[in-house]
Structure formats: structure tokens, C-alpha cells
Amino acid sequence: MSATVLPGTGVPAQRVNLKLGPGLLQNRDANEAGPSIITTRAGTLNHSANGSRWWVESNSRRYVPAPQESVIGVIVQRVGEGYRVDIGSAHYASLDSLAFEGATKRNKPNLKVGSLVYARVSLAHKDMEPELECFDAQTRKSEGFGELKGGFLVKCSLKMCRDLLDPKHFLLPLLGARFPLEAAVGMNGRVWVSAKEPRQIIAISRCIEAVDPDGGGLDEAGVKALLGTLDV
Amino acid sequence: MRPPSPSIPEKEFLVASLKESLRLDGRLPLETRTPILTFGPELGWVECALGKTRVVAEVEGKMVKPTPERPFEGSSRYTRRYRPWRRASTSPVGRASDEEVTITRMLDKVLRRSDAVDKESLCILAGQRVWHLRLTLHFLSDAGNMLDCACLAGIVALKHFRRPDVEVIGDEVTVHEPTERAPIPLAIHHTPFCFTFAFFPDPSIPPVIDPSQLEQRLSAGLLSVALNAQRELCVVQKLGGVPLDPDDVLKIVSVAVQKAKELNNVVDARLREDWEARKVEVT
Numbered sequence: 001m002s003a004t005v006l007p008g009t010g011v012p013a014q015r016v017n018l019k020l021g022p023g024l025l026q027n028r029d030a031n032e033a034g035p036s037i038i039t040t041r042a043g044t045l046n047h048s049a050n051g052s053r054w055w056v057e058s059n060s061r062r063y064v065p066a067p068q069e070s071v072i073g074v075i076v077q078r079v080g081e082g083y084r085v086d087i088g089s090a091h092y093a094s095l096d097s098l099a100f101e102g103a104t105k106r107n108k109p110n111l112k113v114g115s116l117v118y119a120r121v122s123l124a125h126k127d128m129e130p131e132l133e134c135f136d137a138q139t140r141k142s143e144g145f146g147e148l149k150g151g152f153l154v155k156c157s158l159k160m161c162r163d164l165l166d167p168k169h170f171l172l173p174l175l176g177a178r179f180p181l182e183a184a185v186g187m188n189g190r191v192w193v194s195a196k197e198p199r200q201i202i203a204i205s206r207c208i209e210a211v212d213p214d215g216g217g218l219d220e221a222g223v224k225a226l227l228g229t230l231d232v
Numbered sequence: 233m234r235p236p237s238p239s240i241p242e243k244e245f246l247v248a249s250l251k252e253s254l255r256l257d258g259r260l261p262l263e264t265r266t267p268i269l270t271f272g273p274e275l276g277w278v279e280c281a282l283g284k285t286r287v288v289a290e291v292e293g294k295m296v297k298p299t300p301e302r303p304f305e306g307s308s309r310y311t312r313r314y315r316p317w318r319r320a321s322t323s324p325v326g327r328a329s330d331e332e333v334t335i336t337r338m339l340d341k342v343l344r345r346s347d348a349v350d351k352e353s354l355c356i357l358a359g360q361r362v363w364h365l366r367l368t369l370h371f372l373s374d375a376g377n378m379l380d381c382a383c384l385a386g387i388v389a390l391k392h393f394r395r396p397d398v399e400v401i402g403d404e405v406t407v408h409e410p411t412e413r414a415p416i417p418l419a420i421h422h423t424p425f426c427f428t429f430a431f432f433p434d435p436s437i438p439p440v441i442d443p444s445q446l447e448q449r450l451s452a453g454l455l456s457v458a459l460n461a462q463r464e465l466c467v468v469q470k471l472g473g474v475p476l477d478p479d480d481v482l483k484i485v486s487v488a489v490q491k492a493k494e495l496n497n498v499v500d501a502r503l504r505e506d507w508e509a510r511k512v513e514v515t
Contacts, residue, residue: 074239114240152245192241198249202256230258 002044005056011037011045013054021055022066059159059213063088063188065124070145072153072186073132075115083111085119085132088188093130095119100134101142109147116148116192118184148184151194154205157214158189164208170220171211175204178232203232238449246450250437257283257444262487264427264442267384267498271506275415276393280385282442284375287382289367289389293396295356295405296364306354308344308365335379338469342424342458343367343386346466350419356398361405363395365418376445379456383426388499391420392506422460425495426467427488429455431474439484441491455481457488461496 005011011024020026023041039045043058065071065087073085073093082096095117097108111117123131136143163169164185175181181204182194193204207223210216218226238246246256253261270279276291298305342348354363367389369382394415397408430443430451439455440447448454453472459465465485470476 112240114237114243116239116241148241150244151241153239153242198245198252198254201245202249202254202258205256206258 002046002057004043005039005045006042007038007040009039009045011039011054013037013047013051015052017052019053021053023056023058024054057159059157061157061189061214063158065089065093065121065130065188067121067124068137069121069187070185071119071121071132071188072148072184072190072192073117073119073188075111075113075117077113078111085117087121087130087132087186088190089130091129093121093132095132095134099132100146101140111147116153118145118148118186118192120145144184148192151182151192152201152205154191154193154208156189156191156208156212158187160208160212160214161185161187161189161191163211163213164191171207171223174220174223174227175207178227197232199230200232203227203230206230238446242446243450246446247432247434247437250432250440250447251434253438255440255444256446259442261438261440264380264491264495267381267495269388269499269502271392271502276389278385278389278392280381280388282375282377282381282384283444284373285378285381286372287378287385288370288372289382289385290370291389291393292366292368293363293393294366295361295407298355298359298362300359303359304355304362305351306362306364307351308349308367331378334471335382338379338426338456338458338467339369339382339386341467341469342383342426343390346424346458347421348387348424349390350421353419356405357400357403360403365390365393374445376448377428377442380426380428380442383424383458384495384499387423387425388503390418391423391499391503393418422462422464423496423499424458424460424466425492426456426458427491429457429484431455431472431476433474439480441487455484457485459485459488459492461489461493463489 020037023039023043025038025040027036027038039056041056041058043056045054045056047054071087073087075083076086076092077084082094084092085095087093097103100109103109117134119132119134121130122133134145135141164172172183179195179200181200184192191208193201195201195204207226210218210226211223249256255261265283268281271277279286279288296307298307349365354365356362367386369386371378371382394417396410396415397413399406399408427441428443429439429441430447431439431453433452443451451472453470453474456467456469457465458467
């Protein structure tokens with residue numbers, strides 16, 4: 001169930017316990033007819049089966065931070081007790097050096113300028129700088145977050161990132177069946193990949209670029225053919 | 233806000249893979265991206281794409297009075313419009329960044345000072361009327377090596393452009409519309425092409441031709457060679473402090489000669505194809 005919408009289109013979402021996802025806005029000063037909901041982006045309008053959750057899906061390359069999204073950032077500066085991190089958004093995010101698993105005043109990780117970190121956006125507000133944390137909100141364990149060593153960073157569109165996070169998407173299982181690999185997918189259009197051989201990393205990077213709906217838009221058969229030419 | 237420099241893993245991986253002569257886009261070290269030339273409906277409008285790097289070049293011609301010092305010569309002016317890295321440049325708004333200045337100067341040398349266009353053939357009536365050409369380059373996106381892409385777009389646009397035919401009777405100048413008489417191509421002496429090679433701080437890494445954006449940013453020096461298919465060198469420009477052996481430079485020039493010949497054939501074929509498609513049968 002999906003329809004193509006333009007910014008400003010009214011959405012017929014009516015429910016007591018309504019949750020609005022990206023691209024939707026509730027009009028505060030609505031008339032007596034009740035709160036009206038409009039779209040703020042162009043894309044396809046989707047909703048969950050019972051109509052309680054609505055969102056607009058579209059592709060873009062510019063990342064706007066949203067809370068609880070995992071992102072990949074590059075450390076650009078050390079500031080006192082923390083770091084400034086480039087996550088591809090309009091502003092740099094800040095990452096406290098105590099926001100790591102098991103970090104204390106005396107024992108905290110030492111990250112160099114230019115290191116890659118996999119982190120979770122803990123605060124995203126339109127008037128404030130985004131903030132990052134490198135542990136899970138519930139368990140306070142690292143859960144894979146932290147510094148990413150080695151490997152390579154691939155940039156892709158935001159839709160591609162969401163696709164890669166989808167367990168049903170074909171690309172990562174297909175590549176994983178050929179050779180062991182590690183991947184960390186950020187929601188900000190960056191994917192960190194690692195494998196044993198440089199040629200395997202190059203193969204992953206080229207496959208992601210080829211499958212990206214913003215670039216090649218290759219399907220499964222096309223990727224298999226591409227992999228055949230890559231000699232991995 | 234300027235884009236941050238590439239991260240440590242990116243840098244380490246690029247160096248490690250280049251040591252094995254592997255490039256990120258699957259090319260060989262001395263393999264260029266195939267340029268894709270798209271011609272617009274008007275003569276002299278060309279879009280050149282090298283991978284994701286895209287430059288549009290357009291040529292306009294108009295009649296002006298020549299300068300009194302050079303009454304027999306037409307004039308040409310090149311303007312550039314930088315789009316993608318206007319915001320990304322380090323310099324304040326309104327001032328050109330280092331890369332812009334480099335490209336601007338190099339384009340001036342390759343296209344204008346190498347005398348690619350015969351200026352005297354642009355004269356219509358000595359001291360009274362000459363053609364004035366304006367070449368505008370729009371830089372649409374940067375995926376590395378904008379210089380080569382811009383040079384190629386510029387020279388192809390000049391070759392693609394045709395000016396209206398003019399007739400001079402006494403002091404009377406008549407311009408014939410393209411519908412009346414076939415427009416005339418510009419007199420082009422030679423077609424210079426530019427090739428850029430990137431060098432890395434580690435001497436065991438071979439130089440790479442047509443660097444991608446990441447390769448360009450991580451390189452220690454760039455060597456740009458402009459030459460034509462007749463093995464005539466126009467410009468050699470070296471940036472960055474990498475020490476180079478004279479033999480290495482000669483090797484690079486011979487590679488560039490080979491590439492220029494191939495590129496010349498591609499460009500000629502595309503121009504012919506486009507011209508054939510423009511022919512209208514008159515019944």
C-alpha cells in the first residue's frame with residue numbers, strides 16, 4: 001500500500017495512537033476538523049498494516065540526523081573532553097570521550113583525528129548540534145559501536161544504506177557466500193567494509209556502487225555477472 | 233564548512249591496494265575512464281563526463297570591432313563557472329580556491345595560448361569586424377580530475393561549433409542564417425588533450441593516470457601533460473613536491489602520446505556521428 005506524494009500533500013492518517021515517521025509533519029494550528037498531517041518530502045507514502053505508523057520513503061544523499069540512528073563518522077577535531085565528528089550532516093556532531101563502554105575519567109579511548117567511529121545519534125534537535133554515543137542505550141554495552149580499524153569506507157545514497165540494513169536484501173548475503181566480510185552500515189550514507197584481501201574490499205565497494213539506486217541500480221543477476229568479472 | 237580530509241582507514245587502504253596495482257574503480261594504473269560526450273541541440277554545446285565528473289562547455293560567437301593593435305585577429309574569451317565546490321572551497325566566498333586557480337590557468341594555457349583556434353581566420357573585415365568567441369565551462373560535479381574533463385569539453389566544443397557563413401561585398405557584411413547556407417567550422421590548428429598523472433609519497437607506488445577524487449586528494453603531486461595526437465607537447469605542469477626522474481617524465485609523456493591518439497580517434501568518431509545525425513535530407 002503506497003502512493004507517491006509531493007511536499008505539502010495531506011495525509012489521511014487517523015488513529016488514536018499515531019506515530020509519524022520521516023517526512024511527515026503535524027500541523028499545529030489546524031482548524032476544528034482535528035489535527036491535519038502533511039508531507040514535507042517527495043516520495044512514496046507508506047504505513048503499517050494497522051495504520052498506526054506512517055512514513056515517507058524517498059532517496060537522497062544529504063543526511064539529516066535523527067535520534068537512535070547508527071552512523072559512521074570521521075573524527076575531525078579533539079575538543080577538551082570529547083571529539084567533533086563529521087557524520088555528513090550540515091553540522092559536526094559531538095562525541096564525548098566518556099560515551100564509550102566502560103570509559104571512566106582515567107580510562108578512556110584515545111582516538112586520532114581521521115579515525116572512523118561507528119556510533120549512535122543520541123541527540124538530534126533542529127537547534128542543537130547532534131550528539132553521538134558509542135554504546136547501546138539499554139544495555140550500555142558497546143554492541144559493535146566504537147572505533148572502526150582497517151577496512152574501507154564506501155559512500156552511497158541513503159536509500160542504499162537502508163536497503164543494506166534490510167535482512168531480506170540480496171547483496172550482503174550474496175557477497176558473504178563468496179568470502180568472509182565485515183560490514184558496518186551507517187544511516188548517513190556511509191558503509192564501512194572489511195575483508196581479508198584488498199581485491200575483495202574493492203569488489204564489495206564496486207558492488208555497492210553498482211547496486212545503489214542512485215547510481216547503477218543493478219539487480220541480483222547483474223551483480224552476479226559483475227562479480228564474475230571481478231575475479232574474487 | 234570544508235569537507236574533512238579522507239579518514240585514516242581510507243588512506244591506508246588506498247595505499248595498500250595501489251601497492252598491488254589495484255584501483256578502487258577496477259582500472260589499471262595507466263587506464264583512463266572513457267569519456268562520454270553528449271552534444272546538445274545547438275552547435276558548440278558539449279557535455280563531457282569522465283565517470284561521475286561532469287563538465288559542460290558551450291561556445292558562442294558574435295561579431296565585434298577588433299582592437300586597434302590587432303586588426304586582423306579575432307578574439308576569444310574563456311569563462312568558467314564553478315558549481316560543485318563553491319561551498320566546499322576553503323577560501324571565502326567570491327575568491328577562487330587554489331584548485332580553481334590551477335584549473336583556470338591550465339585551461340588558459342591549453343586552449344588559448346597553445347593557439348588551437350586560428351585567430352586570423354576569425355577576421356571578417358580588417359579593422360572593422362571580427363568574430364569574438366566565448367567559451368563557457370560549467371563544472372557540474374567533481375569525482376576527480378576535473379582539469380582533463382574541462383580541457384576535453386572545451387576543445388570538443390570548439391571543434392563542434394560552427395559559425396554562420398558571412399559574405400563581404402565591399403564594406404557590406406551579410407550574415408547568412410544557418411537555414412540559408414551551411415555554417416562553417418572553426419579553423420582549428422591542432423587538438424590538445426590534457427592528461428593528469430597522480431604521484432604518491434611512497435616511491436614503490438606507480439603513478440596513476442586520470443586520478444579519482446580520493447586518489448587526487450591523497451596524492452603527493454600531480455603532473456599534467458597537454459599534447460596533441462601529433463606528439464606536440466603544449467604544456468607540462470607539475471604540482472606538489474614529489475621528486476621525479478627525467479626518465480620517468482619521458483615515460484609518462486610517451487604514455488600520454490598513446491592516450492592522446494586513442495582519445496583523438498574517439499573524439500573524431502563522436503563528432504562525425506553527431507554531424508551525420510544532424511543532416512537533413514532536402515527533397
